[in-house]
Amino acid sequence: MANKQTDWNDEFVDEIESSDNNDLLRFFNKILSNWYWFALCGIVGIVLAFFYLRFTVPTYTVRAKLLVSDEKKGSGGLAGSALDDFSGLMGAKSSVDNEVEVLLTTDLMQEMVLADSAYIGYYTKGALKDVPTDGAPFRVNIVSNPFAIREGVSFEIEFGEQGNLTFKDSDTTFRAQLSKPFSYPEVGTLQIEQTRALEEGEKYGFYIKPVHKAVSSLMQSLEVAVTNKNVSTIDLTLNTSIPTRGERQLNKLIQKYTDRNLNDKNVIADSTLSFIKTRLSTITKELAGVEDKISGYKQSTQLADMTEQSRLLLQNSSEYTKSIAEIDVQISSLDAVLAYLKNRDNPRVLPSSVMEQDLAFNSLITKYNGLVLERERLLLANTEGNPLVKNTDVQIAGLREDMISSLNSTKQSLELSKQKQSQMSDQLSSRIQEVPTIERGYIDLARLQQIKQEQYIFLQEKWEETAIGRTANVSNSKVIDSPRTDEYPVSPKGKIVYAFALFIALLIPLAIIYIRDLFNVRVMNFDDITNGTRLPILGSIAHSEDRDQVVITKTARSPIAEQFRAMRTNLEFTLNGGKRVLFTSSMSGEGKSYVALNLAVALALLDKKVLIMELDLRKPSITSKLGLHVGKGFSQYVVRPEMRVDEIIMPSGTHENVDLVQAGAIPPNPAELLISARATALMEELSTRYDYILMDAPPVGMVTDAQLLARYADTCLYLVRQGHTFKDQLNIPNDLVSKGKIKPIQLIVNDVKANGSYYGNYGYGYGNYGQESESKPWWKFWSNK
Known part of the structure; x- marks a missing residue:
């Protein structure tokens, strides 16, 4: 018999395990339920x-694209070669990455904010939200200094008759006059100008915020990037809630950038013009002085004409004088440039085009000026301690030393040339000494006049060339894709x-x-049971809203009644000829008495005599649930030898074949009573009278009474209640079986809620057949059983 029992248990456990071992499917069933x-x-x-x-309010993206002249990109094989040095003759180089940094400077954005009055905004007043707009019928002008705005304000504006205006916010209301300035604290002096007639039903407002906040907000909305490293183009994007204003602001930003870029080139030209102007003024005065001396000399000496020899000597002397004058001009230019270079405290741009014959040096000047301007651009967004600025300073210092060395070498060469020319001039002067004194004096003055005249002509030519070049200066960047708003909002x-x-x-x-x-510690479904124990499950009892303790009758066809009938069938296979069944659980409230009563009635329906023994001597509950009076019971019988068995047996009132043995008076030593010799004799006698004896024992997880009663039982039914029994308590029946304290043990799952799954609708394979499943109330969202 033991082998058959084991085989049946193994087969039942295999059936449970094979029913569904897919965790994903079980979780999906919970979702469906x-x-x-x-x-x-x-x-x-x-x-x-x-x-x-x-x-x-939707946000749109305004896009634009700039093309920057950058010889570092797209130059092909010339880049990095010796020919790259000659590119300096075409103007200063421009790095696209540096131009990106310039476009992202706060100073440039501030210029745009001031130009567009971006610190002032307008909106239409709605019932639920305010919508930003660029088409308000009025304009707000800040008459005072915009940088004096300390706090942001927002007002709804109402137009009244005769130019009266009413301003409202959450806690302020004041009035002003159209087109007349008025003051507001922390903002300054304002003036409202009407641009068009206000249509009926329109409500508008405006806000003013500090300039630095407007700059910061636009800086966060602006993105400047080089998307393609192989070309010198810059992509600009500006996120805005007002497309027309965004396009206008991006246009102004580009305009301010190109103005700054063009100003960098004009700085070099202006520096050159200033240098030439100073020299030209000096030479003009000197030339005028020499001409006055010649005129006075002729008048004082009555000089009318010179001999042919004097003309030849003067002509030859003029050639030497011209050569020396050119050298003097070059040396003078060198001295001026050296004076610029020796001022190391503040790098400045150098005059260009003053040494046209020295192409190599002019190339150095162009590179030097380019680095100085690049340093100034970097300082707009960085400090002097920034690595980029320091690296530029190192390059400027290196170029300065190279240029000073080159200038000194050039100056030495010019001085040697001047010395040779002077020697030739001295030889010619000795021959002039032979000319009469009056003519000789005139030749000296004429030679000095020629020197000054050559210097004047040279400087005048350079002035015209530089002035023409300045007017031809253009920005090194141009717009190839004008600001345009995307069709659909970005957010x-x-x-x-x-x-x-x-x-x-x-x-x-x-x-x-x-x-x-994840955090549930109670048994919620059959998976929790099968994961916590390998003990077989005899059956399950569905949740019932019925308050009656006995739900099974001869004609009952409810789901719970069918489940008890299925349990009865399984119990017969489990007992295999035995008749004594012990009911226990981990803790109170799991439904031992309820299951015992209904299973007793189910067995009695087979025309079997069934006895229910209320052996929870500590806290009996069957008597009170059946509504019976407390009488003599098990405890009195054990302690009173004179009592007979018939005195403690009474009808249960549930069925004519179901009798009850009450617990009796609560004893001080229930454990000793349960294993007394008289209790053993009682069990033997009752076994001869009844076909089934159902013993309701205390929870085994709290006291040892159930373990003591196990000696009288042929099988033990262990109650597990859904949503009530703790998962850890499933280790209790496992331990009892493994240590042989109670054996065998069958599980009964009580109070199972329907959840749309196989287990919920059919009670783990039993019950509900031919019945509609009980759906879970919609409001019990938290129930995932």
């Missing part, structure tokens, strides 16, 4: 997304918002189900 909450949350998410899109994007809202809405109930499963 709560489908209405997913549907509800999904609808709520879609509705919230709709209102979010309805009342959120919020309707499809993405709906998808995200639906995802979050569905994720919430999914997360709640998962978290509840």
Whole structure:
């Protein structure tokens, strides 16, 4: 018989394990059982997304593209070669990456903010939201200094008759006059100008914020990037809620940038013009003085004409004088440039085109000026301690030393040349000494006049060349794609918002189900049982809203009645000829008495005599549940030898074949009574009278009474209640079986709630056949059983 019992248990356990071992499928079943909450949350998410899109101001992206002249990119094989040095003759180089930094400087953005009055904004007043606009029928002018704005303000404006204006905010109301300046604290002096007639029903407002906040806000909205490293183009994007204003602001930003860029080139030209102007003024005065001396000399000496020899000597002397004059001009230019270079405290741009014959040195000047301007641009957004600025300073210092060395070498060469020319001139002067004294004096003055005249002509030519070059200066960047707003807003994007809202809405109930499963410590489904114990499950009892203790009758066809009938059948196989059944559990409240009563009636329906023994001597409950009076019971019988068995047997009132033995008076030593010799004799005698004896014992997890009663039982039915029994308590029956304290043990799962799964609808394979499943109330969202 023992082998058959073991084989049947193994087969039953295999059936339980093979029913469903897919965790994903079990979790999916939980989702299906709560489908209405997913549907509800999904609808709520879609509705919230709709209102979010309805009342959120869309943000658009304005795009523009600049082309920057940069010889470092797109130069082909010339880049990095010796020919690259000659590119300096065409103007200063411009790095695209540096231009990106210039476009991102706060100073440049501040110029745009002031030019566009971007610290002032307008909006239309709506019932639920305010919409930014660029088409307000009025304009707000800040008459005072915009930098004096300390706090941001926002007002709704109402136009009255005769130019009266009313300003309102959450806690302030004041009036002003149209086109007349008025003051407001922390803002300054304002003036309102009307640009068009106000249409009926229109309500407008405006806001003013400090300049630095407007600059900061636009800096966060602006993005400048080089998307293609192989070309010298810069992409600008500006996010704005008002497309027309965004396009205008980006246009102004580009305009301010090109103005600055052109100003850098003009700085070099202006420096050269200033140098030439100073020298030209000096030479003009000197030339005028020499001409006055010649005129006075001729008048004083009555000089009318010179001999042919004097003309030849003067002509030859003029050639030497011209050569010496050119050398003097070059040396003078060198001295001026050296004076610029020797001032190391503050690097300045150098005059260009003053040494046209020295192409190599002019190339150095161009590179030097380019580095100085680049340093100034970097300082707009960085400090002098920045590594980029320091690296530029090192390059400037290196170029300065090279240029000083080159200038000194050139100056030495010019002085040697001047010395040779002077020697030739001296020889010619000795021959002039032979000329009469009056003519000789005139030749000296004429030679000096020629020197000054050559210097004057040279400087005048350079002035004209530089002035013409300055007017021809253009920015090294140009707009190849004008600011244009994207057709669709960058945010919020309707499809993405709906998808995200639906995802979050569905994720919430999914997360709640998962978290509840993760932190749940009680037995919630059959998977918790099969994962916690290998003991066989005799049957399961569904949850019932019926308050009656006995739910099974001869004609009952309810799901619970069918489950008790199925349990009765399984119990007959389990007993295999035995008749004594022990009921216990881990703790109180798991339904031992309820199951024992209904199983007793189910057995009695087979025309079997059934006895229920209320052996929970510490806390009896069957008598009170049946509504019977407390009488003599088990405890009195054991301690009173004169009592007969018939005195403690009474009808249960549930069925004519079901009798009851009450617990009797609560004894001080229940454990000793349960294993007394008289208790053993009682069990033997009752076994001869009844076909089945059902013993209701105390919870085995609290006291040892059930273990003591196990000696009288042929099988033990261990109650596990869904949502009540702790998962850790499943180790108790495992331990009892493994240590042989109670054996065999069959599990009964009580109070199973329907959840749409196989186990819920059929009670782990039993019951509900031919019946409609009991659906879970919609409001019990937290129930994932």
